[in-house]
Amino acid sequence: MDWGAIDRYAKSLIKEAGHRIRVSFAGKIQIDTKADANDLVTDIDREIEQFFISRIRRDFPGHRILGEEGFGDDVRSTEGVVWILDPIDGTMNFIHQRRNFAISLGIFADGIGMLGYIYDVMADDFYHAYRGEGAYRNDERLPRLEPVAVEKAIIGINASWVAPNRYIDHEAVGRLVADCRGTRSYGSAAIELAHVAAGRLDAYLSMRLAPWDIAGGAVIIREVGAISTNLRGEEPDMLSSDTFIAARQGLHPSILDRYIRLKQT
Amino acid sequence: MDWGAIDRYAKSLIKEAGHRIRVSFAGKIQIDTKADANDLVTDIDREIEQFFISRIRRDFPGHRILGEEGFGDDVRSTEGVVWILDPIDGTMNFIHQRRNFAISLGIFADGIGMLGYIYDVMADDFYHAYRGEGAYRNDERLPRLEPVAVEKAIIGINASWVAPNRYIDHEAVGRLVADCRGTRSYGSAAIELAHVAAGRLDAYLSMRLAPWDIAGGAVIIREVGAISTNLRGEEPDMLSSDTFIAARQGLHPSILDRYIRLKQT
Known part of the structure; x- marks a missing residue:
């Protein structure tokens, strides 16, 4: 090829x-x-x-x-x-x-x-x-991304995941919002992944994304040393919709361990 | 002058x-x-x-x-x-x-x-x-802004106001987030006010802004027929920090009446 x-x-x-x-x-x-x-x-x-x-x-x-x-x-x-x-x-x-x-x-x-x-x-x-x-x-x-702690991280997350929702314990997400340096939301998964790749966001989370939302971005962020998985920590599935996180190394496990409590859906 | x-x-x-x-x-x-x-x-x-x-x-x-x-x-x-x-x-x-x-x-x-x-x-x-x-x-x-209903509005609001905070009933804000078409957060009050002026956001809310965050934007959005007040509906004070909302006419009273419950601070 x-x-x-x-x-x-x-x-x-x-x-x-x-x-x-x-x-x-x-x-x-x-x-x-x-x-x-x-x-x-x-x-x-x-x-x-x-x-x-x-x-x-x-x-x-x-x-x-x-x-x-x-x-x-x-x-x-x-x-x-x-x-x-x-x-x-x-x-x-x-x-x-x-x-x-x-x-x-x-x-x-x-x-x-x-x-x-x-x-x-x-x-x-x-x-x-x-x-x-x-x-x-x-x-x-784009340079390789350095690790960053939750307390100094800017996280892309929509306010709707901090309000009660069927995917995730919103109170635990609220603690992430309170603990991190700041949050942003741009309304396009692809643009938020570009921001992760360029170091403008340290992580990006969503409770529901389709393969076409993340396919381009997943390839790009891997090349700067960031990680993308679903919120159970598994490789993203390119055939169906799922939860999603992209983050710098180090930040990725901290967010999953400390703040993510998925509901059974 | x-x-x-x-x-x-x-x-x-x-x-x-x-x-x-x-x-x-x-x-x-x-x-x-x-x-x-x-x-x-x-x-x-x-x-x-x-x-x-x-x-x-x-x-x-x-x-x-x-x-x-x-x-x-x-x-x-x-x-x-x-x-x-x-x-x-x-x-x-x-x-x-x-x-x-x-x-x-x-x-x-x-x-x-x-x-x-x-x-x-x-x-x-x-x-x-x-x-x-x-x-x-x-x-x-910039053209004058037409009214829009909450259900079709894109609202600039940071996720931190949907998490428990000392200024506002965050559960009522969570209902606003659920009822509106979508939320965004850009991390600069001035840029969010520019977005309101240009019709890219229909409203922008914050629980804590200083006069210098809003002084330029308040003059600009008035010229397109939008309204800026504190969350008690009063004219913004240019001498001290306060809550803040800028919104299209019609949307402004709907948000204040239906979703804003200030705490005593």
Whole structure:
């Protein structure tokens, strides 16, 4: 497999998709809801996913595609090469803010993350990594992350996980919020993972993420020495939704041990 | 008073300060703590405040200056012209992220906010307003904000206010978090107020802000028809720290009535 060629192809495809998204703001965006009233999708999400799929199918006919909007393949195993795509991660930001959303793509071979991309379209910040070759923001190599204690950590976590919820003991999460240096929430898992990779957040937690939210980011953060698992400490599953944490080494076990009490779901 | 001339002067001063901050990243930043371990201050915060003060004292000797770092005047009344300055709002972001911080400045005359500025230095986004003349992001006029219901609102609120705290009934805040469309937290009051002004957040709440955190933003958001008060619904006090909410009309009373239960402090 010529991963260098796939890498160049994927970067070019993502940049073209980013251009299409920016152009889309000139027109009217059609907004629909999915499972619940706050799970939003637009015609642009769908168009961008279809753009990726048509190109990948034409140029890499043996590869499979797992995409958020469901136009890809019915992927039930990690065999072979799988492109795991969120055409617009942070759709609510896309609609309400017209910024702070990203294209997220991870390319996996037999379940191993080989290439990862997060493109913050409006900031024109492109994070990318090739397994074993380091992670980059645009042309700048991201340094390996040093360990940090909970008390000095800035943690990406949404306020909804500190309110009562069905996934986790919210009071223990409240203690994490009180003990850490500060919390932030940006409304896009991909952008929060880019922040972890660049050292702007020391950890990022969520109770419910899909493979396309984390596939690109998981490849990238591994290259700077950070760890991503579900909240039971297991390798993220690229076939189904689960809890999620990405964190610097050292911080990762501290958060899981001291603050995470999962409910049976 | 020639407010047009003061406006041009203030804009030029803020841009020069922004340049000095960007240049400061080339050197080493000295970090100290203030009241508690997470209340950070750097030599750059101090230098930038001193830069503002020396210029304002030279060119507007009759004006007074209230600044976060305390190099200004001992301002105990709102009489005359008062420049209310935060040289770097979001110091934790400045240190940990090297972005997502802002210069915040409000210029008040006998307690009335006449001019407001928020400069997101690294994004080079400059929000400004002159009382009665509308608010702008760079050269683009910001439109008046339409009302929005809690259920469709994106609210800027830090997770720490959903955890037990001494200011507010955190369970009621947890219901707000559950009922609204989504929450975000950016770690800079000035930047969150810029987001409210630009319609990217529908409201922003905090349990503890100082005049310099809100002075610039309060002038700006008024020009797009949003409201800022403390959490008892009173006009913000520009002489002491207090609770704070900025929100679109309609949303402001809904949040106060339905979700805010202040503790006696």
